[in-house]
Amino acid sequence: MTRDLSKNSSCFIIFSVFFTARAYYPVLAILFLDLGLTLDQFVFLNLIWAATIFIFEVPSGALADTIGRRKLLITASVLMIVEMLCLLLAPRDGGSTLFLLCVLNRICSGLSEACASGADEALAYDSLDEKNRTAAWDSLLANTMRWRSVGFVIAMILGGLLYDPRAINFCLPASWQLSAETVHRFPVALVLCQAFVCLIFTLRMVEPTHSTAGSTIRHAIGLTLSTARWAFTHPRVLVVILIGVAIDSIVRNFATINSSYYRLINLPEWTYGFIGAALGLLGIFIPGIAKKLNERYSMLANLLFIALGSLLGLALLVPAWPLWGIFPVMFLMTIMGFLGFTLSRVLHQEAESSRRATVLSVKGLVFNLGYGLFSLGFSYLLASFSEQQGGEALPKALTWQVPYFAVLILVLFTWAYFHLKRKNQVY
Known part of the structure; x- marks a missing residue:
């Protein structure tokens, strides 16, 4: 039936x-x-x-x-x-x-x-x-x-x-x-x-x-292990997960501390909810743009657009312009919608129906692990600057994460290009 x-x-x-x-x-x-x-x-x-x-x-x-x-x-x-x-x-x-x-x-x-x-x-x-x-x-x-x-x-x-x-x-x-x-x-x-x-x-x-x-639970565990092996041996899936977690970890970490940044750039607290609403309003337009870009350009090209946009947004956070600093925040947050669309599109195309939810959960696990590790490193960075610089800890930490991210994406995209080329995959 x-x-x-x-x-x-x-x-x-x-x-x-x-x-x-x-x-x-x-x-x-x-x-x-x-x-x-x-x-x-x-x-x-x-x-x-x-x-x-x-x-x-x-x-x-x-x-x-x-x-x-x-x-x-x-x-x-x-x-x-x-x-x-x-x-x-x-x-x-x-x-x-x-x-x-x-x-x-x-x-x-x-x-x-x-x-x-x-x-x-x-x-x-x-x-x-x-x-x-x-x-x-x-x-x-x-x-x-x-x-x-x-x-x-x-x-x-x-x-x-x-x-x-x-x-x-x-x-x-x-x-x-x-x-x-x-x-x-x-x-x-x-x-x-x-x-x-x-x-x-x-x-x-x-x-x-x-x-x-x-x-059964035993079958679920077996499916988990086999899917994890598949994800990390499938060239396109491996590339999109590793580049995705590199971008997501640093941007999501900033999203958790953005209220501290708002205070740094002298925004009144009553505006925080309206800023979130404005971000939601901007998000209405992102899917259409992401859809067109994904249909026109390759997976690796779209990931490169996202990575370069994230790098630009992170760099523009550093000056911490009073009030005007909200614009790089909003730009950086909207980039995440583009990333989410691209990741979902690639993973659904590559995964079989029988393991589709498991593939997405493997991605989620890797992303949460990456986010946790970066947050831990960022907290140590804040602590070290707090001891030396007093109230300058957050601006100093935001400055240091820019060269870190630049080097990371350079290494990852160089590896991804040659890895996909060697595996005869479309990049």
């Missing part, structure tokens, strides 16, 4: 938007700190989150390819619900109870990310007509990225406004005034609603293929 897969594309778009565009993102750090955690505890929670994703990224992808992508997406949605409930129930200044609930929140968040990573795209890609799948996926991916950008615009603005007691109470009668502790939970409550939307639409998805009798 033929399965009706026509609804999967729209369900994938809705899931992607509500799962990724979370209203608490512009206030994530201060949300935990206002609950009563110290900065050291917040850093430790982020380490737990990163470690959870790293450990479960590939196994979850293998399970998606064995027991079914739909089941993993439903699990991701349920974990997202639990994740939000932990923050809603966490008592302010609650000592060990607060910390344990926040730990559970970060573990559920990491597991949810790991379950969704790769499974959503793999299910959507295999739901498309095989005759024109590459072109159809380009269109679907571009459409998804546009809607995701719209979602980010709305989420960033709402998250910042909903977290501000002054903004909320300004709209309420004097007798209905709310405490800061109550208002601070509003972005979390909104994301909880988003999680239920994710669950509803994952339940409506249809699995493109039936799971087989070999759908």
